[in-house]
Amino acid sequence: MKISLDWLRTLLPTDKPAVEIGKLLTGSGLEVEGIEELESVPGGLRGVVLGTVLTCEKHPDADKLSLTTVDVGDGTPRQIVCGAPNVAACQRVVVALEGAMLYPSSGEPFKIKKSKIRGAASEGMICAEDEIGLGQSHAGIMVLDTDLPNGTPAANYFGLGSDSVYEIGLTPNRADAASHYGVARELRALLRQPCHLPDTSKFHAPTEAAQTISVTIEDPEACPRYAGLLLENVQVGPSPEWLQRRLRSIGLSPINNVVDVTNFVLHELGQPLHAFDANQITGNQIRVKRAEAGEKFVTLDAAERTLKAEDLVIADAHGAPIALAGVFGGKTSGVSNETTRVFLESAYFQPAAVRKTSQTHQLKTDASFRFERGTDPNMVLPALKRAALLLQEVAGATIAAPVVDEYPTHIGHTAVRLRLPRVEKLVGQFIAPERIRQILTDLDILISEELTDEQPTTSNQQPTWILSVPPHKVDVTREADVIEEILRIYGYDHVALRPHNSATFLANFVKPDPEILRQNISRLLSGMGFSEIITNSITNSTYFQKPGEKNEELVPLLNFNSADLDVMRPTMLHSGLEVVRYNLNRRQRDLKLYEFGKTYHRQADGQYQEKNKLVVYLTGNTASETWQQKSEKATYHQLAGAVQQVLAALGFGSPTSQPVQHPYLAGGLTLLAQNQPVAQLGAVSGAVLKQLDVTQPVWYAELDWDWLIKKYKNNLVARELPKFPEVRRDLSLVVDKTITFDQLQQIARRTEKKLLQTVNVFDVYEGDNLGAGKKSYSVSFTLQDTTQTLTDQAIDSVMQRLIQQFEQQAGAVIRR
Structure with a gap:
């Protein structure tokens, strides 16, 4: 907004x-x-001032140029060459000083520089209105009639704030x-300053009229109040500049004076209005009713819509719809350039009724945005009068009939009981009753009654106020809501933190604290150069649906504001790729990102499930190009290394792996801990990258954060430094291409559980000299005994057993 x-x-x-x-x-x-x-104008006329032409002579070397001196108020007259035919001495003029940037009505902006024109120095420019963006005329310079001193900013003279x-x-x-x-x-x-509604004291409507438009509310529950006013002699045309400027300032495009007034009042007072061409209202009657199921209706956007029985419509005397109540007008009854009679609608519609219609027909308008959330029924008439007065001013309209105000179901204030000690209890700080009374008064919440409740177990008395909350406070219906209103105005920053905070309820907190673990992992990833992102949990359903198929696992929103944000995300991949795309489009190609978040799923039994995830993205180069090193493309192994560091920090340092089975990844691995898949990582498939318009490869990892927290192992135990040295031995193993390093690692760890500390692959080779379908792993083994120094005999014994098991279980050939 x-x-x-x-x-x-x-x-x-x-x-x-x-x-x-x-x-x-x-x-x-x-x-x-x-x-x-x-x-108001580009550049704000900075560097443009008022001046006086002191002298004006013909340029010695140009017939159509004049040589002038101009006083601009700083004590140093400027010599300015001017080509305008109407320049003369003693004129008050607009002068652009050296360094000023001008934005003409047409053409490119230009900067005023000290220059020579036909051999004469020129230290500025005397301006025509088109040269500073104030009009289209270029017939001559602007000659002003003003007593303002020289040097006064031109923006002040023209009122361009x-x-x-x-x-x-x-x-x-x-x-x-x-x-x-x-x-x-x-x-x-x-x-604590007064505000006021726009003045409508000059509004006068006749007490009777030869012709009027009557209003009948057939569904008072959906439409508790409907007011209208007939205007004649309306001249539809462009709005005046002040009105257009107001609308443009908030991002709206002016249409015509009638529509612009309704938009202006909506954004000024919060009350949606609608203007009907009164000549198109058959039978001079408005009926507010439910639609007939299946009837057709063409809205202002020229789209034909099939109505449902639950749609609330504005209809004519024959029951034919002319507008969807609170949402959108009809094409046949809309204001056009030929309109001379306007019926102006100002109503209060029940939020649920508007929300259903808006959702059914996928129509989101400024009017429905407000009606769906709840408008003020007491603003119906002030807004109608305000609009009528504006239409008199900008469209020459005359008020032709009395105001019609049907209000069968009156909406009153809401009574709320407020216990003053409860304010202190919820806020956590004492607020003086006088200050509370002041805040409530400033919020239009009246104190209708002050009570004192006797407490049954003590002699203390508890002051209680009965409040009257106006209907525009749609979210204030309970005591807690009122206290929130008090705290908002009192100021959250004014609530002091006590040295010893306490709570009335203590939960059995799981230790270790999941939030602390999340912070630790965030610090770990940030320390590795990753940046944390936060993306929207709501996303676009088209990402997950194939043509002609419906994804039953999606969790749809019942009341979404945008067709691009209509489901809860079943995976965090796509929302992260939107961040990647945003950065790539701004030439930020080297990205290391991570995010903690939730995914949402609908299960076969219709129940919904939330899952916490940690996801990591890697794309572009991981090292920038310098004179010392070349740039390096991000690789799968760099992503895997980051993921394994996270798992190790959570106590799962030696995960097993298997080929990934992920609908959006083109190859990769699934890491398992305790035979449970805890992470999936690999390259994002080309189809997904194309769908998201991501133009370079992306590596992606997704970790099951819920399971990792639940099974967290705290291995961060202080240990004495080993007294005895470790020993490294290397083997080069030729195996089938189907054998993974993970399989070799598992064989090694099953074979030697006491002395083997780490297993690492430092080279992989494939070539014709190895034979078809073969590859070679160069693997290092770190051995250590915490009780004694390892002997050559012990080391050789371990390595022989490892070689034997590699040969038997993996069919390995040891390269000597």
Whole structure:
């Protein structure tokens, strides 16, 4: 959600800097994800000032140029060569100084430099309106009528202030803040400054009319309130510049003055509106009703939709739909350039009714976004009046009939019981009742009654307030919700940490703490040069579905906001590859990434399952090219080494392996501990890389974090340094290509369990001189006895037994 600070200040005047306001909003739960600085014209006219032409003479070497001196307010007149035919002495003009960057209405930006024109020095430029982006005219320079002193920034003269636009990550429970007025209410409580609704005191509607449009609500549960107003003499056309600028500041494109006003009021007050062409409403009647199952309806986007019986629609006198209530208008009743009569709708729809229709027809609009979360029924009439006054101003409209306001099911305030000692208990700090009362008042929460409850077991009295919560606070229905509201405004930063924290409930924490283990592994991977990422648990179902097939294991979302984010991820691979793609597109090709997260699965019995995973990605080069070394491509073995270090840190230092069976990997290994698959690693298949538009190979590992934590072995025991030296012996083994090093390692460890410390392969060779289907492993063996120095006889005995078992179990031939 985008919020313009300049727009916000029309509702709550404040001179607080944009960054400070952003911090306040984030601290209260409206997270400011970014602040964008907007300028009315590109460059903000920096380096452009007002000046006075002191002298103006003909250029000695050019008939169409003038040689002027200009006072720009710094005590040093500038000599400027000007080609405008209307330049003259004593004029007040706009001057671009040396170093100013200008953004003309057409053409490329250019920088003002000190130069010579036909042999005469020129120290700036006297500007026409198109040269500084203020218009299209190039007939001559701008001549101003002003008493402002020379040197005044031109932006001040033209009223071109900059604006700061907040990108707020609005959580679903904060429907009350889904508008500029909603954010202004929040700041009112944070700054203790008054905010106000736009003035609608000049709104006047006739008490009767020759012709009006009646409203009938046939489903008051789905539509508790519906108001409307008939406007005539509407002149549809472009909106004035101020209105277009307001919409553009929050990322909206102006359409026409009628539609722009409805969008403006929606983002100003949070109340969605809809404008119907009144001449297209058959029978001059609006019926709010459920649709007929199977009937067809063409929406504004020209798409024909088949309606369901649960869809709430706005219909005409014959019952024909003209809009999907709270979601989207109809093509035939929409405002066009020929529209002269408008029926303006302002309503309150039950959130669940709008959500179902929006979800069924995959229509997500600014209106449905707000209706689905809950709007303010008390804002229906103020928004309608505000829009009517604006349409009078920008479209010449006249109010032709009384306001229609059908409100069969009144929505009142919610009564909530608040125990003041409970505030201290949940917050963890005493807040004075006067401060609580002040916060509640600033949040429009009224104290309707103050009670004192007698405690049955003590003589203490517990003050209790009965609160009246307004309907725009849709998420405040319980005592805990009210306390959260108090804490948000009081400030989380104001809650002091006590030296000795305690809790009313102590769980039996499993030791070691899984979170500590996760931190340890994070430090291990970060120390190896990997960067941690956090990706979305919601992803795109098309990643996992083949054409014509339905993946029954997917966990779909019932109420998703985007077709690209409609299921819970069954694997973390694709969300990580999106991060890889994002970096590759920005020429960051050497990546070492890891992530802790969850995957989600639907089982055969219909139950859902969450699994914790640790995944690792490796792509590009692992070593940058320098004068000392060449760049090295990432390899499977580097990934495997990182995974084995993680397993070793968790107490699983010698896993076995088998060929990987993974739907998205093209070759690799599955590592097993205690005969349980704990890690799968290998190269991501080309089909997946192509699907995600990843343009280089990626190595991927996936670890079963749940099992590793459950079976964690704490082998970090301090041991005395060995007193006796270790011994290394090497063997070169020729075996069939089907024999893996893991098999050789297992043979060695079964053969010698006491003295054998490590087994390592340091070379693999394949060649015609070995024979068809053969390869050679060069393997090192580290032997050590903790009680005595190894003798040559003991070492030879171990190596002979190893050779014998390699020959018998693996068919190995020892290369001498």
